[in-house]
Amino acid sequence: MKHLVAIVGTNSKLSTNRQLLEYMKEHFKQQAEIELIEIKGIPIFKKSAGMQVPEETRKIAAKIEQSDGVIIGTPEYDHAVPAALLSLLAWLSYGQHPLVDKPVMITGASFGTLGSSRAQAQLRQVLDSPEIKARIMPSSEFLLDHSLEAFQDKEHLVNKELADQLDGLFKDFIEFIDISSQLGNAHTANKQQAKDFSWESSDKKER
Template sequence: MDKFIGLVGTNSSHSTNRQLLQFMQKHFADQATIELVEIKGLPMFNKPDPDHKQIPAAAQVIVDKINAADGVIISTPEYDHSVPAALMNALQWLSYGVHPFVDKPVMITGASYGALGSSRAQAHLRQILDSPELKARIMPSSEFLLGHSLAGFSPDGELLDREQCNQLEGLFKDFLTFVKITKQLNHAHESNAKEAANFSWEDK
C-alpha cells in the first residue's frame, strides 16, 4: 500500500483544507496511508549563509517524511489569487539545500469559502512546484476545487456533496496510477536531483 504525505497548506488552526485532507485520510484508508503534516510550526524563511545551508529542525522532519513517502497531496486555500504565504514559506525551506520534491508525485487539491475553490492558487502552486529548485512531478489535469467549503462537511467530517465525492474518488484513483507510472520514470532522477542541487539564480 502506498504511503502519502498530506501537506496542510496553511498555518490556520481552523481550515477546511485540513478537513479535506482528514476526509481523504479516512475515506481512502483502504487504498493508501495518508499522514497529515503541518507547516504552521516553521519559522519565516530568511536565506541563511549559502556556505552553511542549515534548515530548521522542523523543516528537516518534513523533508524526511516526504523522502520516505510515495507521493504528496497538498491542499491549499486561496488568498489574493495565490497560495498562502505560509505555504510558500514552507516550500522555500523545503528547497533550500534539500530537494525532497525532485520527481516526487504530487496531487493538488484545494478548498475555499468562495465559489471558485482555490483555482488560481492551484495554478500558482503548479508553477512553484515546477520550479528548478523543486522539480516535482505534478499530476496533470487534476484540479479538485471545493468551493463554499464552510458548508462542505458534515459534523463528523464527511464530504456532503456526492458528486464532488465521486470526482475526488476518481482523481485519487488516477493519482495511484500516476504514482505507479512515475516510479518507472526514474532514469533521469540522479541528473534531476543534481541539477536542482546545483541551481542558483545568482549564476543566471
C-alpha cells in the same frame, strides 16, 4: 499499500483545507496510509551563510523522501498561495530537495465559489520550478467550493458529484504514482540539477 504525506497548506487553526485532507485520510484508508503534516511553527524562509535549515523542515523533508507521494491542500489568499506554504516550499528547495520527481496531487478548498483555483495554478508553477522539480499529476484540479457547508461529518462530503470526482482523482493519483515509479532514469541528474541551480548565477550569466 501506498504511504502518502498530506501537507496542510495553512497555519490557520480552523481550516477547511485541513478538514478536506482529514476526510481523504479516513475515506481512502483502504487504499493508502495518509499522514497529515502541519506547517504551523515553520519559520519564514531566510537564507543563511551556511545554508542552515530548521530542524522541522528537515523532518518534513525526510517524510517526503520516504513517501510514495504527496498531497498538498492549499487555501487561496488574495488569489495566491499562502505565504506560510510558500515559505515551507522555499525551505524544501534550499540545501534539501525531497520533492524532485515526487508525485504530487493538489487539492484546495475555499469558502466562496472559486475553490482556490488561482492558488492551485500558482502552486503548480512553483512546484515545477528548477529548485523543486516535483512531478505534478496533470489535469487533476480538485476545487472544493463553499467549503464551510461541504461536509456532513468527517467521513462524508455533501455534494455527491464532488465526492465521486475526488474518488476518481485519487484512484488516478495512485496509478500516477505507479507510472512515475517507472520514470526514474533521469532522477539522479534531476536531483543534481536542483542542487546546483542558483538564480544568482543565472542572473550573472544573463548580464
